[in-house]
Amino acid sequence: MPDDLTRHVDAETALAGAPPGHKDELRLWLRLLTCTTLIEAEIRRRLRREFDTTLPRFDLLAQLERAPGGLTLGEVSRRMMVSNGNVTGLAARLEEEGLIERRVSPTDRRAQTLRLTARGRREFARQSRVHEDWIAELLTGLAPAERAALHALLGRAKASVRAGLEGEEA
Amino acid sequence: MPDDLTRHVDAETALAGAPPGHKDELRLWLRLLTCTTLIEAEIRRRLRREFDTTLPRFDLLAQLERAPGGLTLGEVSRRMMVSNGNVTGLAARLEEEGLIERRVSPTDRRAQTLRLTARGRREFARQSRVHEDWIAELLTGLAPAERAALHALLGRAKASVRAGLEGEEA
DNA sequence: CACGAATGCTTGAAGCCTAAAATATCCGAC
DNA sequence: GTCGGATATTTTAGGCTTCAAGCATTCGTG
Numbered sequence: 001m002p003d004d005l006t007r008h009v010d011a012e013t014a015l016a017g018a019p020p021g022h023k024d025e026l027r028l029w030l031r032l033l034t035c036t037t038l039i040e041a042e043i044r045r046r047l048r049r050e051f052d053t054t055l056p057r058f059d060l061l062a063q064l065e066r067a068p069g070g071l072t073l074g075e076v077s078r079r080m081m082v083s084n085g086n087v088t089g090l091a092a093r094l095e096e097e098g099l100i101e102r103r104v105s106p107t108d109r110r111a112q113t114l115r116l117t118a119r120g121r122r123e124f125a126r127q128s129r130v131h132e133d134w135i136a137e138l139l140t141g142l143a144p145a146e147r148a149a150l151h152a153l154l155g156r157a158k159a160s161v162r163a164g165l166e167g168e169e170a
Numbered sequence: 171m172p173d174d175l176t177r178h179v180d181a182e183t184a185l186a187g188a189p190p191g192h193k194d195e196l197r198l199w200l201r202l203l204t205c206t207t208l209i210e211a212e213i214r215r216r217l218r219r220e221f222d223t224t225l226p227r228f229d230l231l232a233q234l235e236r237a238p239g240g241l242t243l244g245e246v247s248r249r250m251m252v253s254n255g256n257v258t259g260l261a262a263r264l265e266e267e268g269l270i271e272r273r274v275s276p277t278d279r280r281a282q283t284l285r286l287t288a289r290g291r292r293e294f295a296r297q298s299r300v301h302e303d304w305i306a307e308l309l310t311g312l313a314p315a316e317r318a319a320l321h322a323l324l325g326r327a328k329a330s331v332r333a334g335l336e337g338e339e340a
Numbered sequence: 341c342a343c344g345a346a347t348g349c350t351t352g353a354a355g356c357c358t359a360a361a362a363t364a365t366c367c368g369a370c
Numbered sequence: 371g372t373c374g375g376a377t378a379t380t381t382t383a384g385g386c387t388t389c390a391a392g393c394a395t396t397c398g399t400g
Contacts, residue, residue: 022306028317029209029305031324036206037251038331039199044388056356074378081207086357088380093355110365110378136195141330146323147198153312153320154201160311161208218359226386244348256387258350263385280348280395 061124070115240283
């Protein structure tokens with residue numbers, strides 16, 4: 001008879017019916033979270049120091065940069081994976097700073113389209129050039145093959161998570 | 171109706187048509203961020219729904235659970251990778267809820283040690299059991315070998331990022 | 341012992357973020 | 371046309387988060 005693995009598991013876990021050994025997944029998640037947090041904190045710090053701006057502001061500008069026709073607040077909210085109310089405030093601040101402008105949609109009076117102003121486009125170009133270098137710099141410790149492998153595995157992880165999200169199986 | 175974040179399109183997908191070029195590292199970073207954000211948002215949502223709590227609260231309890239002797243606010247702040255002021259407020263709320271207690275350190279009157287109360291220990295046990303299952307559930311789409319490979323690559327990424335952090339080259 | 345630097349924590353101002361409720365508009369079925 | 375459900379946005383209340391400034395205490399060094 002091979003090892004009796006159940007002897008190493010406490011009764012409570014065994015009774016729960018769930019397969020034990022979930023510590024692995026937990027460790028993976030914690031490491032994923034640590035990596036992201038480290039990079040994100042560093043990028044935030046540099047954005048603040050170099051450009052006196054924040055990551056959400058930068059992200060919103062990035063969304064608009066990629067959508068020359070502009071985006072509604074709702075589209076921005078979906079792409080940034082944040083709430084609608086969040087975008088309302090963010091857009092208000094950016095508009096106040098003259099980086100974006102809002103226009104009521106001609107076809108739908110409920111919706112407003114956000115666009116970069118000339119100044120916003122200029123400012124974002126300035127920021128994004130440097131931002132891209134920062135990211136590359138932080139990830140230079142990985143060989144190209146490692147980056148490719150990591151990208152692929154994260155793609156698998158993303159698919160797994162999406163499959164497990166509630167309210168998506170219907 | 172509340173915002174339904176699960177329906178949101180992630181930033182990376184929205185970027186699929188972005189101008190090509192030299193953006194491997196950027197794509198990798200965006201995918202990493204997307205994965206983390208997806209999991210984190212789902213965990214936050216479930217914590218709120220099932221336990222009427224938040225991720226930072228849960229994380230702080232988790233830190234204390236792992237440190238039976240208690241931790242000072244500063245140690246908690248370092249382990250959670252958040253600011254001191256953040257922990258001050260978080261601890262105040264948890265203490266108010268009776269889940270943790272604070273005690274002035276006998277050896278250093280500046281420092282305060284945080285500990286779980288009996289109730290805090292019970293509550294965290296209840297939450298963490300389920301939390302662990304959630305994580306495992308979200309990552310079941312990955313084969314064990316994939317999880318191991320991802321864990322290793324993230325370890326490499328973490329090392330790369332740490333090497334690139336400012337003020338750490340000395 | 342004294343004093344300046346370092347450490348532990350708190351406070352305050354500002355911004356980020358969510359969920360839920362409220363408002364306005366659109367659209368389709370009758 | 372009009373009514374009801376869906377959609378786009380804003381508002382509100384509350385929590386999270388940071389940075390910077392400030393207070394209290396400790397430590398190292400002269």
